[in-house]
Amino acid sequence: MSKNINVALIGNPNTGKTSVFNQLTGLNQKVGNYPGITVEKKEGICKLPRGVKAHILDLPGTYSLNTTSLDESLVVELLLNKNDKDYPDVAVVISDVENLKRNLFLFTQIKDLKIPTILVINMADRMSRKGISLDVAAMEEKLDTKIALVSTRKRQGIDRLKELIADYKNISSAPNLDAKRISPEYFERLQRTFPNEDLYKLWLVITQDVNFMPIEKKRIQDATDFTTKSKEELKKLQHKETVLRYQFINNTLKETYKVDFLAAKGLRGSLDKLLTHKVFGYLIFFVILLTIFQAIFDWSSYPMDFIDEQFAMASEWVKNTLPPGIFTDLLAEGIIAGIGGIVIFIPQIAFLFLFISLLEESGYMSRVVFLMDRLMRPFGLSGKSIVPLISGTACAIPAVMATRTIENWKERLITILVTPFTTCSARLPVYLILIALVIPKGTFLGLSYQALTLMLLYLIGFGMAIFSAMVLNKILKIKSRSLFMVEMPTYRLPLFKNVAYTVLEKTKSFVFGAGKIILAISIVLWFLGSNGYSDDFKNAEHIVSERIEKDGLSTYSKNYIQNNVASYREAALADGMSATVLQDSITVLTEELKERAIAQEISSYKLEHSYIGQAGKAFEPFVKPLGYDWKIGIAVLTSFAAREVFVGTLATIYSVGSDEEETIKNRMAAELDDEGRPLFNLASGISLMLFYAFAMQCMSTLAIVKRETNSWKWPLFQLGFMSVFAYIVALIAYQLLI
Amino acid sequence: MVQQLLAYGTLILAVAFLLWKYLLPKSFGKKKDKGCGQDNCGCN
Numbered sequence: 178m179s180k181n182i183n184v185a186l187i188g189n190p191n192t193g194k195t196s197v198f199n200q201l202t203g204l205n206q207k208v209g210n211y212p213g214i215t216v217e218k219k220e221g222i223c224k225l226p227r228g229v230k231a232h233i234l235d236l237p238g239t240y241s242l243n244t245t246s247l248d249e250s251l252v253v254e255l256l257l258n259k260n261d262k263d264y265p266d267v268a269v270v271i272s273d274v275e276n277l278k279r280n281l282f283l284f285t286q287i288k289d290l291k292i293p294t295i296l297v298i299n300m301a302d303r304m305s306r307k308g309i310s311l312d313v314a315a316m317e318e319k320l321d322t323k324i325a326l327v328s329t330r331k332r333q334g335i336d337r338l339k340e341l342i343a344d345y346k347n348i349s350s351a352p353n354l355d356a357k358r359i360s361p362e363y364f365e366r367l368q369r370t371f372p373n374e375d376l377y378k379l380w381l382v383i384t385q386d387v388n389f390m391p392i393e394k395k396r397i398q399d400a401t402d403f404t405t406k407s408k409e410e411l412k413k414l415q416h417k418e419t420v421l422r423y424q425f426i427n428n429t430l431k432e433t434y435k436v437d438f439l440a441a442k443g444l445r446g447s448l449d450k451l452l453t454h455k456v457f458g459y460l461i462f463f464v465i466l467l468t469i470f471q472a473i474f475d476w477s478s479y480p481m482d483f484i485d486e487q488f489a490m491a492s493e494w495v496k497n498t499l500p501p502g503i504f505t506d507l508l509a510e511g512i513i514a515g516i517g518g519i520v521i522f523i524p525q526i527a528f529l530f531l532f533i534s535l536l537e538e539s540g541y542m543s544r545v546v547f548l549m550d551r552l553m554r555p556f557g558l559s560g561k562s563i564v565p566l567i568s569g570t571a572c573a574i575p576a577v578m579a580t581r582t583i584e585n586w587k588e589r590l591i592t593i594l595v596t597p598f599t600t601c602s603a604r605l606p607v608y609l610i611l612i613a614l615v616i617p618k619g620t621f622l623g624l625s626y627q628a629l630t631l632m633l634l635y636l637i638g639f640g641m642a643i644f645s646a647m648v649l650n651k652i653l654k655i656k657s658r659s660l661f662m663v664e665m666p667t668y669r670l671p672l673f674k675n676v677a678y679t680v681l682e683k684t685k686s687f688v689f690g691a692g693k694i695i696l697a698i699s700i701v702l703w704f705l706g707s708n709g710y711s712d713d714f715k716n717a718e719h720i721v722s723e724r725i726e727k728d729g730l731s732t733y734s735k736n737y738i739q740n741n742v743a744s745y746r747e748a749a750l751a752d753g754m755s756a757t758v759l760q761d762s763i764t765v766l767t768e769e770l771k772e773r774a775i776a777q778e779i780s781s782y783k784l785e786h787s788y789i790g791q792a793g794k795a796f797e798p799f800v801k802p803l804g805y806d807w808k809i810g811i812a813v814l815t816s817f818a819a820r821e822v823f824v825g826t827l828a829t830i831y832s833v834g835s836d837e838e839e840t841i842k843n844r845m846a847a848e849l850d851d852e853g854r855p856l857f858n859l860a861s862g863i864s865l866m867l868f869y870a871f872a873m874q875c876m877s878t879l880a881i882v883k884r885e886t887n888s889w890k891w892p893l894f895q896l897g898f899m900s901v902f903a904y905i906v907a908l909i910a911y912q913l914l915i
Numbered sequence: 916m917v918q919q920l921l922a923y924g925t926l927i928l929a930v931a932f933l934l935w936k937y938l939l940p941k942s943f944g945k946k947k948d949k950g951c952g953q954d955n956c957g958c959n
Contacts, residue, residue, distance in 0.1 A: 500918070502917075502918030502919075502922075503918050503919055503922040504917075504918040504919070504921040504922040504925070505918065507922050507925060512925075693932065694933070694936065696929070697928075697929040697930075697932045697933050697936075698929075698933065700925055700926060700929035701926065701929050701930060701933070704926050876937055
């Protein structure tokens, strides 16, 4: 008969907890992973021997049950609360074979909660290389548990772990340390007052800031026959507990664990020295960043062009195949164009997360965190602020939530407020399309201008975050600072499975999360762009035909015809077409192109007088000084919901009424301003990119900031400050460059 | 007629989704905000 059990995976950060979780659950998981840190719990299902089915919970990494941050409190609260639906039947503590001493501290604490606890010693494949020898049987006896030696890299030991979990009823739940040893007199009194409660749990409720449902702290404090101790006295007892635990661990390891320390040093030490060096460390990081941005542009250009063409063809196919009508037009010009505007960026997003994931998996990211800490301190940020700031390059939402690890409220608030300046993946599509349009394709020292521009934008975002932190630090008058502690994990070859999961999850999240919003906005925009109330809209055909009859075609249409004819002539001559045939076919082609140009001019006129055109025109005076026309203005407005909507909006606006099979980039490149110059030129392009670099255009981030700060004051401050600042910078940039 | 029905039906769905996503209070059948990874926040 099958049985469902709850299993909690617990461990210090960087012990390979996520890898064990991945191997246990495979694809049966709901992953909520954040770059660099696990903030929320992850869940998955694992089938075990003898028909047992396990619900596996991957809890946030924690060094001990003495909590210092919100996410660590999550672990303690779950382990103390038997009424929680996720309360584990068995706890699996993941440790790293090279850091057993520190990892066992957490193990003994969990064991003392009287939960059956299995010890996983991970990265066992390194034992021989590092000169480590382990007497597993003796250690099992000393720790009163069962041990699984696991190597997630070599996929070893997972079956044994599954066996142990399935057999959890035979795992001892006896504590390692008798809590009364901490203070016999105090714990005797505590036991007498609460005879039915577990002593070590009571001790945690007294000393930790957690909400434990069955026994509330207040109940202990209010107990008439029990007087608790002062904070200082409790701290002393906590120190005693720590000493007792390490005595127990040292005794255990002395008899069961041997390590040749000379073998453990060597390459790692040298690499650390180099990668965290005051000069070379930054230089290496800079080169790695350059390589990443170069790759994002070069490698992904082929799949991107392919996707762009496919969507243009799909739109054309829908128009030619389905019966003509409003829905066919909506499908071809609104839905397909809108989706195309987001799908095209899959290759770049995938490459970005591939590199971020490789850096994290290899252990290099922790060195970067350490390295950047030196830079950040003078600006008043905590070392722990770096994790949210780096995570912010993916998405500001988990990054803002990752600030929960920062204990000091003011430092946390500053980090929350400045994190949205870092370049999130939603800005990437905007930057990519604008860079491709306005930055020339040349190279400098073998690096393309386009890649350098992208990197510069990332640095501007990061620089602005630091600068704002410095200003806020002065305004908010931070007095205290939290300690910075970062674990330097051993270097390791990234696990393909983990990297693949990250890339897949992030790309999926980008496409499906943003895709739904973009699709909905594209549909609404298409309707607003295809309908209008004015006479100009209703009589567009007549008005434009009269104008063409009187003044001829517009400059844009003339150029369009000339360019197409010239390309046709060149191709025909290369094919050896005779002069007479060529002349005839050019006459036919010119007529066809003229018809298309007239249709295009009518569409443009209609769009200009549609609902969206009217709205855009009303908004135009605000964006004109920045070098934008009303179409860009509409895209800027709609992207206040989410930045990435910008490209989808422009794709939809430029597609309304168009019969051309054209790519988004070509359409944008063909746009001209009032004076006949390309609308997307260097000045307007840089202005737009800077606007997007600084503006707060993400409703979801605002919502999460509200949740994390528990006030509307801070998100509104963020929105106001960032938008005004972005406008001013974009204005200055355009006026200087034009 | 069918084309119009489909087109305006799509429009209503799109507007309803955007209202639900951004304007309606959280209690209105919405899931709790979680990280981008699983229950997408919609920010990226």
